Amino acid sequence: MEVLKSPLSASQKGKLISAGYTSINLLSSVSPSHLALELKISEAEALEILKTVSDGSRSESTSTSCTIVKGAQSAWDMLQEEETLVRITTSSSDFDNILGGGISCKEVTEIGGVPGIGKTQLGIQLAVNVQIPFDYGGLGGKAIYIDTEGSFMVERALQIAEACGDDMAEYSRLYRKGFHSHEVKIQPKDFLENIFYFRVCSYTEQIALINYLDKFITDHKDVKVVIIDSITFHFRQDFDDMALRTRLLGGMALKLMKLARKFGVAVVVLNQVTTKYSDGSFHLALALGDSWSHASTNRIILHWNGNERYAYIDKSPSLRSASAPYSVTGKGIRDSPSNNKRIKNI
Amino acid sequence: MTPENLLHRPTHTQYCTLGCPILDAFLGGGIPCNSITELVAESGCGKTQLSLQLLFTAQLPLHLNGLSASSLYLYSEYPFPNRRLDQLVESFRSSHPILFASSRDPRDYIFTRNCQTAQDLLDVLLLLESRLEKPKETRLDIKLIVIDSIAALFRSDFDNNPADLKRRSSLFFKISSILKSHARRRGIAIVVTNQVVDSMDDNNGSSGVRVGNLESMYTSGRRVLPALGLSWANCVNSRLFLSRHEVIEGVENGLPDSDYSGYVSRRKRRELHVVFAPHLPHSSCEFVILRDGVFGVDECL
Known part of the structure; x- marks a missing residue:
């Protein structure tokens, strides 16, 4: 899914695209702090973006594995x-x-x-x-x-x-x-x-x-x-x-x-x-x-x-x-x- | 960085013979190159005797299990044993008449240097590095370094307070590291002698602190420990212990008679023990010191 079609605000979309994130899949392995640093936004906002994106992608795909926290494992x-x-x-x-x-x-x-x-x-x-x-x-x-x-x-x-x-x-x-x-x-x-x-x-x-x-x-x-x-x-x-x-x-x-x-x-x-x-x-x-x-x-x-x-x-x-x-x-x-x-x- | 292929290494480490087949067999070939061997003993047990002998045997050609090279003797205990060295020259010449004809004096291939302080020793070792690079120019084709003794350097200059002890153990590791890097780069065998201190605790309670098997650490009827403590013990690869006991032999009447000492002959029994070594088990072997040098005693005879 492309960033342009995601339910994010226009300014957030702009920042993401200018930083090179054109597809939401690219965001799956990015940590909030890293994203905040890259887009020069607060960590809270970065977290918000990641959350919105993950909600969007989850409703789209049926797979239950959480891609956002890559490498996580259940006990x-x-x-x-x-x-x-x-x-x-x-x-x-x-x-x-x-x-x-x-x-x-x-x-x-x-x-x-x-x-x-x-x-x-x-x-x-x-x-x-x-x-x-x-x-x-x-x-x-x-x-x-x-x-x-x-x-x-x-x-x-x-x-x-x-x-x-x-x-x-x-x-x-x-x-x-x-x-x-x-x-x-x-x-x-x-x-x-x-x-x-x-x-x-x-x-x-x-x-x-x-x-x-x-x-x-x-x-x-x-x-x-x-x-x-x-x-x-x-x-x-x-x-x-x-x-x-x-x-x-x-x-x-x-x-x-x-x-x-x-x-x-x-x-x-x-x-x-x-x-x-x-x-x-x-x-x-x-x-x-x-x-x-x-x-x-x-x-x-x-x-x-x-x-x-x-x-x-x-x-x-x-x-x-x-x-x-x-x-x-x-x-x-x-x-x-x-x-x-x-x-x-x- | 590439790993060393263990098969390309000579399967057997080079050893420097001690000049006695029994002792060589006991130590698995002699003193290993590329490694630090420590000789621990109280005074008069044969530390210096054994190390002087090694200065000569290192010059033997490879087919006689020598290193075919010069040796360096760094001494901190005075005086320098000149007389003993002369005696050994003679015996060495008579046992290898062809190799050491009168034109070639084995003493020409023994380098000596005195060290008074630990810092002094460190400086010598640091300077040695550049000299060892060019063995032909400096004639320092050294394959054996003997330090006699390391304990003397450290037992006086340092106080018994935490700051000094910390400085001391840091120096141990530094010296050991330089020695090991020399040993590694040029395949040098390193022998360090160490003194002993009396062991104060009678019980085996502090079993955690003990290094090696305590049973062998008896000499002249006392339990002793190697000097310089635990941190130095971490700096050496192998530790050998020389002990001396007085044994009573030749009692002919069954009861030793103190008035008539003719029947009682006292003899010094010397033993060499392996306290720890990566390649040898804990074991011991009797030896004697004769005019011609140090020799092992075959238990079977």
Whole structure:
């Protein structure tokens, strides 16, 4: 429908046409504030125009979908979508259990812990596990690994990939004796080929890379996980202007969330821990401050308990807070051996 | 920006040998290039011994698992261990007579520089950048940087107040970042030594703050922690811990007799532990310090 035929006042029509809006359909994805800026009118008036236009177009077309708020979804649709949501296994069943099946796609998950607790190990494990094919209950995707600390070791990734390939061979031997077509084992080097590795040496590079990811994932649609190991390192040096740091981090967090939603990728952000002084005592907190804690949808803290490693869900909109032991073995992340013993004893 | 293809990288990171097959096997090949390895120990455990030895082994050709390059030794603890270096030159010459004939002195390929303050170290590292670009002109074809020790630089100049601590940890990250960018650009192996502090809390209560597995962090019967705290621990890629214990051996009468010490021989048992490393499990290995250098002890023998 053309603007000229719409039930708007003549001056409004004039403004719209001179701004280039000749058809009402063009207005469907315009926000009121944007329109107000473009036509140099008040926001209230812009809203009025959009309302009139949408009423007009609704009476004309029979479709019930509201075109004016583009991209809106009902909660029911979202629930159905979430049920089909795939998760990336951590290779530890206890850890997967508290996560509701694994690291969820479309969300930003932050994982923090002291040095040596296994953050990098978990990162490499996820980069490998995301490649498990559909037939084996995986995603069959690729991984982006952004290394800011230089802790990524190729031979370690190779070890974990080998173990993952062995596990898959074992699985097919046990459960699909008849299917010989699935016998083709993924070679460890294939796993490595599907990890896009970026080494980042400064915070400007880090921000530039995250801005670039949108384009990169558009070109590589099969990327299903983005791992940043760690988000923190370059932001802990020499920031005199803390307000600037907060702004940069905030912008980065928004972009990561957008990536997660837009492409349905799991964004895994590894963070360091620091001591925080409050109420006269020191205690442990994830680095980058309070404003950053809003940046992630889920927060998992890895910590020591006695001689065991534990994962604890600190924040999540859908998961209850729980903790589970896990261990880091030669094969990668696995269940804690003592936990298995306990179950056997019972 | 294009991602690196992991297959085009050499599947195995380059390692610098420690000059001892047992220790090399224990560390998965030696000290990895492109990464920061920290050696933590109380004084007299062999930090400097091990780092001096590395200055020599880095010069070995690639087929002997060396880096075939010079090394840089930045020291902050005085005096410079000249006598020990001379001893090692001799033993090194006798073990590799062809490579280091009398015309070629291994000391020509070891560069040293003292650093008194953290700022000093930062300046040296910044200046190094332009020098490393032209290895032929400056003769600085460096593949190994040893900083002995990082703790000495930071333990005196900073007060225990929030402003200083913040400045200190910001410096940690800055130094670490420069080191890592050197390491990355030129494939340099970086070794940093660190001191220890006594651990004050007896209970395991503060399990959140602890780094790595505490069990191994005993030396001379005391529980210790690496100096410089949590934020520095975030700056290194691998942490190795050297411990020393006095063990009583050779008790022949069953009961050690304090009056007659002839039957009791005390021996220092030194161990090297992996506290954390991206490529190694938590493990430990015994070693000895001899005149010719640091060597691992095979547990089976």
